[in-house]
Amino acid sequence: MRVEAAFAKTKAEGRAALVGYLPAGFPTLADSIKAVDIMIDHGADVIELGLPYSDPVMDGPSVQRAADQALAAGFRTSQVFEVTEAVAGRVPILVMTYWNLVERYGVDRFARDFKAAGGAGLITPDLIPDEAGEWIAASDAHELDRVFLVAPSSTEERIAATVAACRGFVYAQSVMGVTGARAGTSAVAPDLVRRTRAHTDLPIGVGLGVRSGEQAAEIAGYGDAVIVGSAIVNCYLDSDDVPAGHQRLAELTADLAEGVRR
Structure with a gap:
């Protein structure tokens, strides 16, 4: 399932999409599959699998x-x-990865194997379009989406070049710095989305820091997707055992899904 189909559905429903992130293999390989099923069951529209x-x-x-x-x-x-194949078919499955892992595996080979598993595309935070020729060719050959990032520091020229290379959606990194749940959303995020929207008709997903349905509702007021990662991971890190983590994840995802639907 391609990302375009998920955004067509959420647009028709007049709401933002909910994108959930979890590293594959965490808390265990089997439980990462279970966690993705929980997110989908409770309202996630797109899944990002992190590559550890x-x-x-x-x-x-x-x-x-x-x-x-x-x-x-x-x-x-x-x-x-393996994780992708186990969960593919209900919503689009993307892999978010550092680029050297794909290079080490083999760019065309990775694209081929991921497509065969039912994957939709890659999010590549440390790869810029100027250096992505091999990936662009492989993603075209295997019909995969490619999601690049824009940031508050991006110039207009950089935003234009980035969105031109994207397929599926554009990832707006709404705060500078590393990932992590935050008490408040970024004050610069609405302006970054506005600047990016001036250069593309692609959906724009806003990520980094969301941890509640209230924050999700705020971002859904201007973004096409709300991306949640660290808060999902913390469901397991902050729980006494995996079953308790699964329960917290179900409750969090339901809250976030309600938020993007307000």
């Missing part, structure tokens, strides 16, 4: 801890295709 990496310089402490746990349990890059 040993040097996650753009991730905050929660995502770093989750990635470390997955890697310590023996997670391998190829297992992201």
Whole structure:
């Protein structure tokens, strides 16, 4: 299922999409599959699977801890295709990954295997379109979406070049710095969305920091998607056991889904 279909559905319903992020293999391989099913059952429209990496310089402490746990349990890059295949078909499944992991696996090979597993596309936070020729070719060959990031520091020229290379949606990184749940949403996010919208008709997803339905409703007032990651990871990090984490995730996702529908 492609991302375009999910956004067509949410637009027809007059609301923003809810995008949920979780590292594949966390808290365990099987439980990451269960967690994705929980998110979809409780209202997530798109899923981002993080690809655990040993040097996650753009991730905050929660995502770093989750990635470390997955890697310590023996997670391998190829297992992201196992998770994708297990959950694909209900909503679009994207992988969010540092680019050198894809290069190490083989760009065309990764695109081929991910497509075969039912994946929709990649979010590549540390890859800029100027250096993405191999990925653009592979994503075209295997009909995958490609999501690049814009940030508050992006110039108009950079925003225009970035959105021109995107397919599916544009990821608006609404705060500068690493990922992590925050008490309030970014004051610069509405302006970043406005600036980005001037250059594209693609949906714009807003990420970094959302932890409640109230914040989701606020962002849904100007963004086409609300992206939630660290708060989802914290459902497990802050729970005594995995079943309790599953329960917290169900409650959080339902709250977020209600928020984007206000």
